[in-house]
Amino acid sequence: MNKTINLIAFNLIGKTAESGLDDISGLDLQPALYAGFTDLNKLRHDFPVVLGNYDDAGSFARSLSAIVNDILKKNAPQGSEGEFMRCQILNIEQEIRENIAGSAGLSLMEAWVTATHNLRSRIDNNLLKAFDKCLEHIWGALKFDGQIIDCNAALPIAMLRQAWAIDQRKKAYASRKRVDELILRLEHILGAEIKKSKETLSPNSLKGSVGSSFENAFDFEVMSRVLTPANPRDRLPEGRRQRILDTLKVLQSQRFFKSAKWSQKKSRRAGPFSFLFKSAASALRAIESRISDMVELIRVISIAELEIANRYEPAKHDAFFAKFDESSLLPEDLAFFPTYLIWLDGGPKGAKDKARILKLLSSGMPVKILAQNEDILDSLTGSKKRLPFGDKSWQLANMAISLNDVFVLQSSSANLYKVRDKLWDGLTYYGPALFCVFSSGDLNGPGLPSYLVSAAATESRAFPTLSYDPSKGPDWASRLSISYNPQLDKDWPVHSFSYEDEDLQRLSEDIVFTFIEFVASDKRFSNFFARVPRREWSEAMVPAGQYLEANSDEQGKTIPYVLMVDENHILHRLVVDDRLIRAARRCREMWHSLQEMGGVHNSHARNLLELERELWQAEKDSEIAKLRTTALADSTTKISDQKAAPSEPETPDEPEQAQSVSTDDPVIETPRCTTCNECTDINPQMFSYNDNMQAFLADLSAGTYRQLVEAAENCQVSIIHPGKPRDMSEPNLDELMERAALFH
Numbered sequence: 170m171n172k173t174i175n176l177i178a179f180n181l182i183g184k185t186a187e188s189g190l191d192d193i194s195g196l197d198l199q200p201a202l203y204a205g206f207t208d209l210n211k212l213r214h215d216f217p218v219v220l221g222n223y224d225d226a227g228s229f230a231r232s233l234s235a236i237v238n239d240i241l242k243k244n245a246p247q248g249s250e251g252e253f254m255r256c257q258i259l260n261i262e263q264e265i266r267e268n269i270a271g272s273a274g275l276s277l278m279e280a281w282v283t284a285t286h287n288l289r290s291r292i293d294n295n296l297l298k299a300f301d302k303c304l305e306h307i308w309g310a311l312k313f314d315g316q317i318i319d320c321n322a323a324l325p326i327a328m329l330r331q332a333w334a335i336d337q338r339k340k341a342y343a344s345r346k347r348v349d350e351l352i353l354r355l356e357h358i359l360g361a362e363i364k365k366s367k368e369t370l371s372p373n374s375l376k377g378s379v380g381s382s383f384e385n386a387f388d389f390e391v392m393s394r395v396l397t398p399a400n401p402r403d404r405l406p407e408g409r410r411q412r413i414l415d416t417l418k419v420l421q422s423q424r425f426f427k428s429a430k431w432s433q434k435k436s437r438r439a440g441p442f443s444f445l446f447k448s449a450a451s452a453l454r455a456i457e458s459r460i461s462d463m464v465e466l467i468r469v470i471s472i473a474e475l476e477i478a479n480r481y482e483p484a485k486h487d488a489f490f491a492k493f494d495e496s497s498l499l500p501e502d503l504a505f506f507p508t509y510l511i512w513l514d515g516g517p518k519g520a521k522d523k524a525r526i527l528k529l530l531s532s533g534m535p536v537k538i539l540a541q542n543e544d545i546l547d548s549l550t551g552s553k554k555r556l557p558f559g560d561k562s563w564q565l566a567n568m569a570i571s572l573n574d575v576f577v578l579q580s581s582s583a584n585l586y587k588v589r590d591k592l593w594d595g596l597t598y599y600g601p602a603l604f605c606v607f608s609s610g611d612l613n614g615p616g617l618p619s620y621l622v623s624a625a626a627t628e629s630r631a632f633p634t635l636s637y638d639p640s641k642g643p644d645w646a647s648r649l650s651i652s653y654n655p656q657l658d659k660d661w662p663v664h665s666f667s668y669e670d671e672d673l674q675r676l677s678e679d680i681v682f683t684f685i686e687f688v689a690s691d692k693r694f695s696n697f698f699a700r701v702p703r704r705e706w707s708e709a710m711v712p713a714g715q716y717l718e719a720n721s722d723e724q725g726k727t728i729p730y731v732l733m734v735d736e737n738h739i740l741h742r743l744v745v746d747d748r749l750i751r752a753a754r755r756c757r758e759m760w761h762s763l764q765e766m767g768g769v770h771n772s773h774a775r776n777l778l779e780l781e782r783e784l785w786q787a788e789k790d791s792e793i794a795k796l797r798t799t800a801l802a803d804s805t806t807k808i809s810d811q812k813a814a815p816s817e818p819e820t821p822d823e824p825e826q827a828q829s830v831s832t833d834d835p836v837i838e839t840p841r842c843t844t845c846n847e848c849t850d851i852n853p854q855m856f857s858y859n860d861n862m863q864a865f866l867a868d869l870s871a872g873t874y875r876q877l878v879e880a881a882e883n884c885q886v887s888i889i890h891p892g893k894p895r896d897m898s899e900p901n902l903d904e905l906m907e908r909a910a911l912f913h
Contacts, residue, residue: 196700198733198741199617200625200686201666209618210266215586216320216620217269219277220331221313229332230589231313236277237262240310254303257288264288269319277317320620324582325541325606326512328592330445333510333537336596337444341426344505351473352420355413358405358476408483413476419469423462425506444507449525449538452511456534460495467502468493500533504599508535516542516605517565527568530575530601537596539604540565545632546691563759569603570637570649576602577637580653582609583624584634588653591636598640607632617690628655628662629687630760635767651767658769660757661714666732668740680732681714684756685749689731698743701730706742713745717753835877838888839865848880848889856880864888869895878905881912 213234221228241258245251264284269275285304292300318327424442446452468490475481517523517540529536566579576598580588595602609622626632634653641647656662667677688694709728716729729750730742765771842863848856855872856864874894881889891909894902
């Protein structure tokens with residue numbers, strides 16, 4: 170009894186000196202579901218990924234497994250003939266996984282060569298020739314190369330920067346081409362004027378242009394008078410000429426991207442602007458200092474296009490361009506410039522940093538912010554206060570979504586490869602974008618693979634995956650997606666767990682993976698758990714997931730625990746502090762809110778459906794009441810008529826000639842069909858659907874009597890009556906007719 174009281178006391182008030190429960194701070198315990206994933210190098214999954222340096226959006230990242238699968242599909246023969254090749258290529262893949270765990274910056278080709286060298290040194294001499302032949306055969310199939318990177322803290326910025334660089338190249342090419350064409354055409358306008366100038370057409374200039382050999386062949390005084398324009402309107406007005414010169418100066422000196430004329434500026438000291446930043450403050454300063462340059466560049470581009478078309482009217486346009494400022498920039502103008510990539514390693518640092526991020530996102534500028542966090546359970550160690558359970562991780566995404574026109578992607582690093590299409594959408598989105606990424610560090614689970622911890626953050630709803638894309642439509646249903654979360658219709662994911670008991674009997678049970686299991690893997694929170702020896706396990710102890718679903722009365726009679734395993738794969742039960750239970754409830758409530766916004770278990774839709782159901786039921790009840798009233802009135806009228814009418818001899822009604830249907834013929838009661846597809850799946854030629862999607866016998870000759878009987882047996886509402894066989898030579902008719910008799 171005292172032991173149970175101790176468990177209850179720990180659950181309610183935490184660890185005390187009198188509780189007598191085992192401390193777990195010195196134990197190496199992990200959630201039971203982690204047991205099968207401690208060595209990820211032996212498992213084929215999404216990581217590592219290869220970052221390809223290509224201009225194709227779908228190719229900026231591919232998983233190593235996908236590349237290997239593609240090689241095997243195209244090169245390994247089917248069956249036993251290709252088995253040796255498949256084994257060797259899969260061995261190379263596993264070797265690469267193990268080699269890159271502690272490496273950085275390797276390309277796929279480099280990792281492949283190292284892996285094959287290592288395998289070759291270990292392979293049996295009798296197989297060396299076959300191994301080399303296999304490698305020679307598939308070497309040309311390695312067409313996708315690039316940096317290979319595992320799921321770790323370097324992954325988010327590496328993936329984002331790779332995709333960003335591809336998009337930057339595309340944008341810079343289009344923008345440079347536009348500026349270079351404007352420069353060239355403006356120079357042609359000035360060049361044409363120079364050719365008509367008095368200086369160029371003077372006698373001495375003309376004499377020098379033909380050389381001394383023809384000096385006596387022409388009268389250059391006469392030639393100068395003939396070629397010099399008589400009308401001064403043939404030359405550019407001074408105002409236009411100066412305007413073109415000023416425009417050229419701005420186009421040639423802009424620093425947003427290199428133009429074709431860049432290398433001609435020998436005296437240029439400043440290079441192009443940088444668009445990669447590591448803090449919101451530095452990015453904000455840079456953007457604010459460049460606003461005037463952006464306005465000026467768009468202004469002169471507009472002037473240049475008008476001048477080239479000879480449509481610039483000083484009386485009309487001078488006043489307009491004199492007032493041209495930041496407010497004059499349109500979204501398509503902003504899209505002309507390179508995008509800013511801002512990497513906030515560790516997320517926002519304080520309220521001021523959040524304010525800067527908010528200012529950047531609400532500016533409308535093409536900024537792409539990566540807020541990377543390696544700890545969503547920070548500042549909670551040893552806390553005796555209310556657990557905020559990673560509120561910081563949700564605040565930034567919610568803040569950005571509330572701005573309405575900001576693209577938002579939230580994902581753990583383990584899910585980044587799956588959402589790479591969303592990542593690309595955010596980078597190419599015309600406006601600002603925020604990428605909130607959780608990438609596990611050593612603080613979250615020392616010794617645990619980063620992929621496992623970050624995936625667990627998504628599984629536990631501590632850091633769910635979501636995307637908000639304003640370009641997809643005008644409403645939440647089209648903009649917000651939570652489809653990348655596991656078992657998104659449930660509060661918590663449920664997984665099957667198999668183990669052996671003390672008698673070496675294999676057992677299996679479902680484990681609910683909650684926020685509590687995620688926290689349990691972090692040793693900083695060991696004081697929120699206490700181990701219960703196996704001899705003290707009792708029926709009063711229930712899994713934390715079950716406890717969270719119980720009502721308050723049931724919770725008062727039970728004690729929550731999480732199932733853990735040690736390094737020897739021995740199962741343990743840990744009692745949970747109630748503060749963590751409350752934090753898990755808050756996590757669930759936030760998940761419920763996200764589900765509603767994402768269209769799962771939406772309360773508005775549920776209430777509307779219930780209202781419609783009530784209205785339908787009221788209409789049906791009213792209609793039934795009317796029918797009953799009408800029927801009662803008709804019955805009363807008939808009785809009155811019978812009493813008023815003179816009596817006549819009754820003549821018996823002629824018996825109706827009943828339509829007889831032979832039980833020998835197969836029949837389907839079509840009006841009762843529920844469209845279950847059971848009969849059409851057996852034989853779609855024999856059974857078919859009418860316009861009301863109800864089954865009928867289409868062609869008896871298209872099937873067998875056995876199929877008729879099987880259809881009758883499978884029919885959910887027993888509306889198929891097989892009758893008697895038409896073909897008496899069909900095998901096993903006695904058995905089939907006995908089975909068919911049940912449906913006559």
